[in-house]
Amino acid sequence: MDLFEYQGKQFFATFDIPVSPGDVAMTVDDAVAVAERIADYPVVVKAQVQVGGRGKAGGIKLAANADEVREHAGNILGMDIKGHTVHRIWIEHASDIAEEYYASFTLDRSAKKHLGMLSAEGGVEIETVAEENPDAIAKIWIDPVDGLTEDVAREWVAAANLNPDANEGAVDILLKLYTAYVDGDADLVEINPLILTPEGKVHALDAKVTLDANAGFRHDLSEYEATQERDEREQAAHDKDLQYVGLDGTVGVIANGAGLAMSTVDIINQVGGSPANFLDIGGGANADVMAGALEVITGDPNVKSIFINIFGGITKGDEVANGIVQALDRVDITVPMVIRLDGTNAEEGRKIIAEQTGGKVQSKSTMVEAAEAAVELAR
Amino acid sequence: MSIFVDETTKVVYQGLTGSQGRFYGLRNRDYGTQVVAGTNPKKAGTDVDGIPIFASVADAKAETGATVSCVFIPAAGVKSAVMEAAEAGMELVVVITEGVPAHDEAWFFNRVKRDFPGTRILGPNCPGLISPGKANIGITAGEIAKPGGPVGIVSRSGTLTYQALYELKLADIGVTTCVGIGGDPVPGTSFIDCLEAFEADPETKAVMMIGEIGGSAEEEAAEFIKDKMTKPVAAYVAGVTAPPGKKMGHAGAIVSGGKGTAAAKIEALEAAGVRVGQNPTEAGAHMVKIVEELGLS
Numbered sequence: 114m115d116l117f118e119y120q121g122k123q124f125f126a127t128f129d130i131p132v133s134p135g136d137v138a139m140t141v142d143d144a145v146a147v148a149e150r151i152a153d154y155p156v157v158v159k160a161q162v163q164v165g166g167r168g169k170a171g172g173i174k175l176a177a178n179a180d181e182v183r184e185h186a187g188n189i190l191g192m193d194i195k196g197h198t199v200h201r202i203w204i205e206h207a208s209d210i211a212e213e214y215y216a217s218f219t220l221d222r223s224a225k226k227h228l229g230m231l232s233a234e235g236g237v238e239i240e241t242v243a244e245e246n247p248d249a250i251a252k253i254w255i256d257p258v259d260g261l262t263e264d265v266a267r268e269w270v271a272a273a274n275l276n277p278d279a280n281e282g283a284v285d286i287l288l289k290l291y292t293a294y295v296d297g298d299a300d301l302v303e304i305n306p307l308i309l310t311p312e313g314k315v316h317a318l319d320a321k322v323t324l325d326a327n328a329g330f331r332h333d334l335s336e337y338e339a340t341q342e343r344d345e346r347e348q349a350a351h352d353k354d355l356q357y358v359g360l361d362g363t364v365g366v367i368a369n370g371a372g373l374a375m376s377t378v379d380i381i382n383q384v385g386g387s388p389a390n391f392l393d394i395g396g397g398a399n400a401d402v403m404a405g406a407l408e409v410i411t412g413d414p415n416v417k418s419i420f421i422n423i424f425g426g427i428t429k430g431d432e433v434a435n436g437i438v439q440a441l442d443r444v445d446i447t448v449p450m451v452i453r454l455d456g457t458n459a460e461e462g463r464k465i466i467a468e469q470t471g472g473k474v475q476s477k478s479t480m481v482e483a484a485e486a487a488v489e490l491a492r
Numbered sequence: 493m494s495i496f497v498d499e500t501t502k503v504v505y506q507g508l509t510g511s512q513g514r515f516y517g518l519r520n521r522d523y524g525t526q527v528v529a530g531t532n533p534k535k536a537g538t539d540v541d542g543i544p545i546f547a548s549v550a551d552a553k554a555e556t557g558a559t560v561s562c563v564f565i566p567a568a569g570v571k572s573a574v575m576e577a578a579e580a581g582m583e584l585v586v587v588i589t590e591g592v593p594a595h596d597e598a599w600f601f602n603r604v605k606r607d608f609p610g611t612r613i614l615g616p617n618c619p620g621l622i623s624p625g626k627a628n629i630g631i632t633a634g635e636i637a638k639p640g641g642p643v644g645i646v647s648r649s650g651t652l653t654y655q656a657l658y659e660l661k662l663a664d665i666g667v668t669t670c671v672g673i674g675g676d677p678v679p680g681t682s683f684i685d686c687l688e689a690f691e692a693d694p695e696t697k698a699v700m701m702i703g704e705i706g707g708s709a710e711e712e713a714a715e716f717i718k719d720k721m722t723k724p725v726a727a728y729v730a731g732v733t734a735p736p737g738k739k740m741g742h743a744g745a746i747v748s749g750g751k752g753t754a755a756a757k758i759e760a761l762e763a764a765g766v767r768v769g770q771n772p773t774e775a776g777a778h779m780v781k782i783v784e785e786l787g788l789s
Contacts, residue, residue: 220594220595220598220677220678222677222678222707222708222709223707223708223709223712225598225601225602225678226598226602227598256602257595257598257599257602258599258602258603258606295595298593298594298595300594325593325594325595327567327591327592327593327594328593328595328596330567330568331568331593358735360735368651369651370649370650370651370652371649371675371704372647372648372649372650372651372652372653372675372702372704372730373649373651373652373655375649375704375705375730375731375734376649376652376655376728376730376771376772378731378733378734379730379731379732379733379770379771380771382732382733383770383771388733391734395590424651424654424655424658425633425654455636455654455658456633456636456654456658457633479773480655480771480772480773481771481773
């Protein structure tokens with residue numbers, strides 16, 4: 114899950130990574146109070162959205178006094194940045210910047226090792242640097258068993274050709290950032306820009322952190338969970354623990370397994386229809402899960418038909434069928450449904466569908482036939 | 493022949509006393525798999541429907557001669573379960589569990605590779621593997637796979653693994669081994685590992701490969717197919733129409749920065765001579781054609 118900048122900075126601070134003193138605010142009055150508490154103007158007022166390009170959109174402003182904080186906070190709160198509404202702002206003491214760098218750790222799936230990237234060209238889109246001047250990024254691959262040692266960090270920093278004044282501070286911050294990445298179970302930690310101040314201090318001016326929700330049993334992620342940005346349909350699905358991605362079409366999709374759900378979306382497109390969503394009910398789906406999935410799908414007014422595509426492994430066909438039967442009692446479903454059911458206990462499942470759904474659910478024997486029927490019904 | 497397992501393979505189930513472990517362990521035994529042991533330190537000395545439970549994988553191996561472990565342990569315990577199996581000298585550790593933290597996966601992959609080179613990990617978050625008529629280890633429904641070769645299957649997605657098996661069965665084509673490698677960021681066994689084993693297996697005459705968006709595993713597999721494989725390959729890549737930047741269920745299945753798209757993967761595979769279907773059924777049809785061309789139908 115993606116963290117807001119302020120959450121990322123608070124996360125960094127728990128690992129002793131230097132960040133600017135600051136706090137988050139949700140109203141103009143809060144913002145002024147935070148600025149007065151920092152009591153060290155100028156301050157920066159920064160929109161908190163989980164999307165890049167805030168600066169260009171006018172979401173980052175410098176304020177020399179409380180009045181300017183009031184003015185900027187008022188403009189930025191409620192602003193729309195690439196479809197994200199600004200509900201929170203971060204106020205921090207403005208830093209003097211001598212140089213801007215880039216630093217990150219992520220998992221390189223190809224190498225199956227952690228990848229550290231450090232660049233003397235920071236403060237810009239790193240994708241552009243990677244494309245136009247790849248040599249400007251010093252990369253290291255870290256075996257998770259060995260971890261990042263101080264010697265390796267030192268060589269890495271030397272290879273990145275930062276200002277020599279920054280080397281000691283960079284080694285220190287990178288070791289701490291790696292600890293935060295590993296101990297915090299992050300998919301990504303990124304500092305852009307990592308700055309060198311005129312006084313020779315190295316400092317995280319931004320924070321981009323993505324945490325691995327699968328590691329939730331080791332960490333309390335409830336605060337981050339509560340502030341995740343989702344659209345209405347996605348939130349409803351998330352509340353029911355369903356893997357859901359909203360799309361723009363008219364055929365609602367329910368499938369078990371990410372691969373099959375993706376494939377179902379593909380097939381609907383291929384037979385000339387348009388999927389309304391990707392929805393994976395996962396493994397071991399019982400009646401409650403099935404009913405929940407149907408509730409989410411029928412909550413989308415664009416949905417004109419539903420294609421339920423189930424190939425049972427862990428998911429059992431009879432449980433899916435019972436789920437549909439119970440869902441028909443609980444949820445008012447007015448759109449036609451088509452099901453393709455194969456795999457574990459599929460025969461029992463098809464029997465239940467045929468006998469107990471009152472003809473509301475058509476069974477088809479192949480994915481393509483079912484997709485064609487669902488697309489036809491959506492017309 | 494088959495790859496990785498056969499009818500002589502003895503399997504210990506870590507987590508056999510849990511509800512999922514019990515259901516699939518017993519179902520695998522019913523299929524004919526030699527399910528010889530389960531482990532649970534608190535229930536050592538008991539049994540699950542006649543299958544003895546031992547305190548550790550090492551104990552189970554000493555008593556039964558098991559060489560393969562199948563893990564049905566909740567995600568929080570998978571890291572230590574895999575290490576226990578590797579330390580006990582298991583040749584293959586099949587991890588069915590989904591939701592294992594990526595850092596745990598990366599850690600035990602590298603630790604096992606370095607210190608236990610005789611151990612292969614399959615998964616996590618995979619359906620397991622089936623050599624039809626010989627052994628079924630994991631959650632695949634055995635009846636959807638036809639025994640007797642000539643096709644090997646390797647897939648990143650569980651449900652699409654079943655779909656691939658099913659397409660071939662409908663066409664009356666048998667399978668040597670079907671390996672579900674799982675959709676997680678660091679799978680213990682890769683496409684290339686399986687393609688290499690299928691290339692070396694005399695009974696496997698052709699391979700069906702099911703990929704998906706995200707990462708670069710399919711592109712790497714395409715390179716391997718181009719350079720090293722003599723056997724024909726048919727493939728399907730899921731997620732052709734997936735919107736970029738959205739995570740489609742699998743941790744691996746996300747298109748970022750224009751990389752990892754299905755289109756790029758299909759292009760790489762086709763350039764390597766692979767026949768790519770637009771959906772699993774079409775990939776199955778390609779395989780039917782290949783089997784005909786090989787004179788095996």
